[in-house]
Amino acid sequence: MSRRMLAAATAALAMLALAACTSTAPPPPGAGGQGGPIQVQASDTACQVSATEAPAGNISFAVQNTGTKITEFYVYGTGDRIVGEVENIGPGLSRQLIVEVPQGGQYTTACKPGMVGDGIRAPFTVTGNVPGAAEGDALLASAVAGYQRYTNSQIEAGIARTQEFVDAVKAGNVEQAKALFPVSRTYWERIEPVAESFGDIDPRVDGREDDERDPGVAWTGYHRLEKDLWVTGLQPDSAAIGDQLMADLRDLQTRAATVQLTPVQLANGAKELLDEVATGKITGEEDRYSHTDLWDFRANVDGSQAAVAALRPAIDQRDPALGPTLDQRFADVDAVLEQYRAGDGYVLYTQLTEQDKQRMTQAVDALGEPVSQVAGLVAA
Amino acid sequence: MTRSGLRGVSRRRLLGWTGAGAALAGAGAVAGFAAGESATEPAPDPSGGVVPFRGPHQAGIVTPAQDRLHFVALDLTTTDRRAVISLLQRWTTAAERMTAGAEAAPGGAVNRNPEAPPSDTGEALGLPAAALTITFGIGGSLLDKLGIPRPPELADLPPFQQDQLDPAFSGGDLCLQACANDPQVAVHAVRNLVRTGFGTTSVRWSQLGFGRTSSTSTTQQTHRNLFGFKDGTNNLKAEETDLLDQHVWVPPEQGPPWMAGGTYLVARRIRMHVETWDRTSLAEQESLTGRTKGVGAPIGQAQEFDLPNLGPGSPIGVDAHIRLASAENNGGAKILRRGYNFVDGSDGLGHLNAGLFFVAFMRDPHRQFVPMQSALARRDKMMEYIEHTGSAVFAVPPGLGDGAYWGRTVLEG
Numbered sequence: 156m157s158r159r160m161l162a163a164a165t166a167a168l169a170m171l172a173l174a175a176c177t178s179t180a181p182p183p184p185g186a187g188g189q190g191g192p193i194q195v196q197a198s199d200t201a202c203q204v205s206a207t208e209a210p211a212g213n214i215s216f217a218v219q220n221t222g223t224k225i226t227e228f229y230v231y232g233t234g235d236r237i238v239g240e241v242e243n244i245g246p247g248l249s250r251q252l253i254v255e256v257p258q259g260g261q262y263t264t265a266c267k268p269g270m271v272g273d274g275i276r277a278p279f280t281v282t283g284n285v286p287g288a289a290e291g292d293a294l295l296a297s298a299v300a301g302y303q304r305y306t307n308s309q310i311e312a313g314i315a316r317t318q319e320f321v322d323a324v325k326a327g328n329v330e331q332a333k334a335l336f337p338v339s340r341t342y343w344e345r346i347e348p349v350a351e352s353f354g355d356i357d358p359r360v361d362g363r364e365d366d367e368r369d370p371g372v373a374w375t376g377y378h379r380l381e382k383d384l385w386v387t388g389l390q391p392d393s394a395a396i397g398d399q400l401m402a403d404l405r406d407l408q409t410r411a412a413t414v415q416l417t418p419v420q421l422a423n424g425a426k427e428l429l430d431e432v433a434t435g436k437i438t439g440e441e442d443r444y445s446h447t448d449l450w451d452f453r454a455n456v457d458g459s460q461a462a463v464a465a466l467r468p469a470i471d472q473r474d475p476a477l478g479p480t481l482d483q484r485f486a487d488v489d490a491v492l493e494q495y496r497a498g499d500g501y502v503l504y505t506q507l508t509e510q511d512k513q514r515m516t517q518a519v520d521a522l523g524e525p526v527s528q529v530a531g532l533v534a535a
Numbered sequence: 536m537t538r539s540g541l542r543g544v545s546r547r548r549l550l551g552w553t554g555a556g557a558a559l560a561g562a563g564a565v566a567g568f569a570a571g572e573s574a575t576e577p578a579p580d581p582s583g584g585v586v587p588f589r590g591p592h593q594a595g596i597v598t599p600a601q602d603r604l605h606f607v608a609l610d611l612t613t614t615d616r617r618a619v620i621s622l623l624q625r626w627t628t629a630a631e632r633m634t635a636g637a638e639a640a641p642g643g644a645v646n647r648n649p650e651a652p653p654s655d656t657g658e659a660l661g662l663p664a665a666a667l668t669i670t671f672g673i674g675g676s677l678l679d680k681l682g683i684p685r686p687p688e689l690a691d692l693p694p695f696q697q698d699q700l701d702p703a704f705s706g707g708d709l710c711l712q713a714c715a716n717d718p719q720v721a722v723h724a725v726r727n728l729v730r731t732g733f734g735t736t737s738v739r740w741s742q743l744g745f746g747r748t749s750s751t752s753t754t755q756q757t758h759r760n761l762f763g764f765k766d767g768t769n770n771l772k773a774e775e776t777d778l779l780d781q782h783v784w785v786p787p788e789q790g791p792p793w794m795a796g797g798t799y800l801v802a803r804r805i806r807m808h809v810e811t812w813d814r815t816s817l818a819e820q821e822s823l824t825g826r827t828k829g830v831g832a833p834i835g836q837a838q839e840f841d842l843p844n845l846g847p848g849s850p851i852g853v854d855a856h857i858r859l860a861s862a863e864n865n866g867g868a869k870i871l872r873r874g875y876n877f878v879d880g881s882d883g884l885g886h887l888n889a890g891l892f893f894v895a896f897m898r899d900p901h902r903q904f905v906p907m908q909s910a911l912a913r914r915d916k917m918m919e920y921i922e923h924t925g926s927a928v929f930a931v932p933p934g935l936g937d938g939a940y941w942g943r944t945v946l947e948g
Contacts, residue, residue: 419650484734513737517612521734531651 192217192251195266197226197244202266202275211259211283214239219249224269230254230279231263233471234482236464237305238262242270242312242342256281257288257297258468271499294469295418295533302421302465303414306346309458310408313342317404321397324380324389333384337442337450337500340377343404344454345461346411347431348424353410359403363443375399378444385444418466422530425462428455429523437515439504449501452515453492456522460485463526466533473532477525484522491518582716583666588631590934591796592784595668596871596896597773599752601714604744604875605721606802606892607729608707608927609736614680620946622735626671626711626728627940636664639727656730659723667715669724671941672800672929677708683945686791688799688899689930695912695923704804704925707739712800712894714873718745740925742804744875744892751873757831757839761807761876761889762920764824765831768839769861771871782869782903783896793944796933801870801904803893804877804925810886812920823916825855833857856917859910868903871896890921900928 192215194205199222216239218228223246230238230252239254256262259281265274287293320339323332343350343360351357358366360376368374375396383393416424435441436452463470463481471478491514495502583601586594611619629639638644644657675689694700711728715721722743729738748760749767753774760766771778780786787795812820821827825834825843833843835850843851845863852858862869872895879888897903912918932945 422650480734517737520737521612524730524733527652531648534650535648 191215195219195228195264196221197228197266197268198222199224199268200275202228202264202277204264204277204279207278208280208282209256211256211281211285211288214254214256214281216252216254217249218244218252218266220244220246222246222268227267227270227274228252229263229265229267229274230256231265232260232464232467234464234467234478235460235485236467237301237461240305240308242308243315257285257293259284269499291469291472294472295466298418298421298465298467298469298533299416302462303411303416305461305465306349306411306414307408309342309346310404310411313339314401314404314408316342318401320380321401324384324397325394327389329384329389332380333445336377336381336384336445337447340447341450341454341457343377344431344451345458347455347458348420348427349411349414349416350407351427352414352420353407356403356407356410360400360407363440376403378442381442381444418469418533419530421462421466422526422533425459425529426523426527428459428462429519429526431455432519433516433523437512437519439507442504446503446505447501448504449492449495453501456485456488456492459526463529466529469533470529473535474528477528477532480525481522481529484518484525488518488522491515582663585635585664586666586668588634588669589936589939592798592934593668593670593931594634594934595670595712595714596783596798596873596931597751597779598666598668598714599755599773600747600749600873601666601668601716601721602745602747603715603718603721604747604892604894605713605718605725605741606744606894607711607713607725607741608674608739608802609709609711609729609732610739611677611680611708611735612737613735616681616946618735619681620942622732623942623946624940625731627935629727629731630669630671630724630941633659633724633727634664634667634669636667639731656723656727658726659720662717662720662723665715665717665720667713667720667724669728670712670714670800670931672710672712672931673942673945674706674708674710674927674929676706678945680708681946684791686794686930688785688789688794688901689928690901692801692900692926692928693905693909695908697912697918697922698926699806699922699924700926701924704740704742706927707929709736710800710802710927710929718743742877742892742925743879744877746876748874748876748891749872751871760874760891761809761878762812762820762824764820764826764828765839766874766891767872768826768831769857771869778869779871782898783871785898789898793932794930798871798896798898798931799900800929800931801893801895801897801900802925802927802929803908803923805891805893806888806922806924807890808886808920808922809889815920822852823856825851825857854914854916856911856915859915860907864910865903865907868897868907870903870907890924896931 193209195216195218196203197218197220216228218241220226226244227240227242228244229240232238238256239252241250241252244250262279262281263276264279265276267274316335317339320332320335323335350360358368361378362368362374362376363378364374364382377400379396380393380400383389432452432455436448436455439446439448441451442448467478495511586598588594613619633639638655640654643655644653644660647654675685675691678685678689711725713721713724725741747758749770750757751770751773753772757765757768771782783798785794785797817828821834826832827834831839832841833851835844843857843861845851845858845861858864872893874891874893877890877892882888895904932942935941
């Protein structure tokens, strides 16, 4: 549960290059510039980064999970703009990350053991500037490239976690599958507007029982398995539904890798994710069998913030007052949601009172208005 | 508000109304920020024209009661005084624009960056100002939250016998009363102000009203409530300036300074069980009310505006509604009523969710409204047919001078 975004690459080429840069393979010699990659030791309670400063340009990190929980590593800019990230690092694993940081300034590194909360944070300074990095068009190109990289990394992590969920379904391990259901959906929910842009994938992956389908088209995806797990019990075709879900997510991965987003689409995606919260999550419609709507709520807000944060340098250039308002309103939503945290997850929707829902609606309304201003700003 | 701020964005393209509206319109005041648009497209506004937004008292109190109401009570979602001030400034600007028939903000519904959401929601495009007034009030709870002492007049109302108050329809840190002769104009005003408030305020409750049940000017006929009776015959009227000074406007010596020229608003949502009332004989209905149903004359008199005989030998029952509510029965206290009928759909049990949204203005709710309501709640036989389901009191500060915004004197001291 974290917020996302990145805005490192300045062009699609750079993005493609970076997309291949998180792997379990040992870092190639010299990839991190002088002195090799910056070493990150991520335990359950600490996040030790071997350097706190680097020159602008490509910065390389080698992240080792020395703890017992799955962890994530982030580099943030202003407004929690994700400059670089690695998701889903299992215990004992190492991953490498190359972050392109063209603009000097104050950044933040964070490890998130258990993928929960704001993470274990520390300041990180980038010195100097890559020439031309702060010009308007470069900022927007950087935003788009960063968000596309975010999307791709979310899909990759989502596939891994959903495979665990599907494996549990196929093994008939209902309790484990139930525990993995809301977690595996998180990645999907963070990037839902991108997924929805492929009109055929969304109904297959996230359709609901009462959605209208063409004759002969079966109900598939997360919610079909949700009903099997919580209501009807596993069915003879549950395993096949699980395999279909994985195939559909891989289809998404292939197609998302080539999609060309615009800054306005990013901004509208951020708004649409909050609309999803207002009309689907606070109402308890999304996860009507499991009542795990607050996981999806969290993920939608994460995704919205990721898109806004990607655009943040461009926003700051055009309307310096909007960024701080967005920061405050996102923080207000975070504070409300944190009140409903239970362990690494959230209370069930059925445990919420009318007053709880009112409080959530207020916070999301308050956030939705300034987020709705971003598209016009970046289009100008 | 600058002249250029409105140029080209007026909902009606101009404010050059003629005819009956002009008397209300205070043409000079509005022309000050709409000149330049009005020459091109003169359009008479049969729906009441423009009511001046600024003046010694807020509009929407002694303004001849418009046909429609949208009332909203809001709560602060912050205690940051600067955020509240910023909102009240933006509200004032938008309200002044809308009462002049313009869109809520420059750019409006269609003339802005197409990738941005419109700055006006658009449902009033092409509609006249329709005598829109927006009256602003402050609840005691707002003062508590911001650490400002409550005037004693703003103390919470005591409970009354048979109250069935729903917290979801009671109280509020702020209120906005939008009245207009077109329901869509009133709803548009509230909707845009609510939208402006997101992040600083949230809606606590809201009430639509129709068929004004009170006349507030001698030029208006008395309308009827949903019991079918003329309501508010004996109301204070705009023309009775001495009585308004005596009963409605807070004099400077009453205090606090920010309320001089202001007034207090009492709102009561009164559910009326019209189904059982409709099974009641005409004689009983008239006896409970104290007036005839036809012309609305006091029992024993011939005409609506004949004075009721409340003295010895009166034909009006001791528990009749007009007796209990009369100034004579309440130490001379009078109030300015400005209520509306409502039907909020049905109640799920096969009955209309209907009633009277009572709104009244007065100098001191505890001296004027409380004794009256206390007597009615205990003795009025009409209580068998009605139920008070919502209640709120707001301080309504005086009107605004040029450049001032709602609440400035309260928040900036």
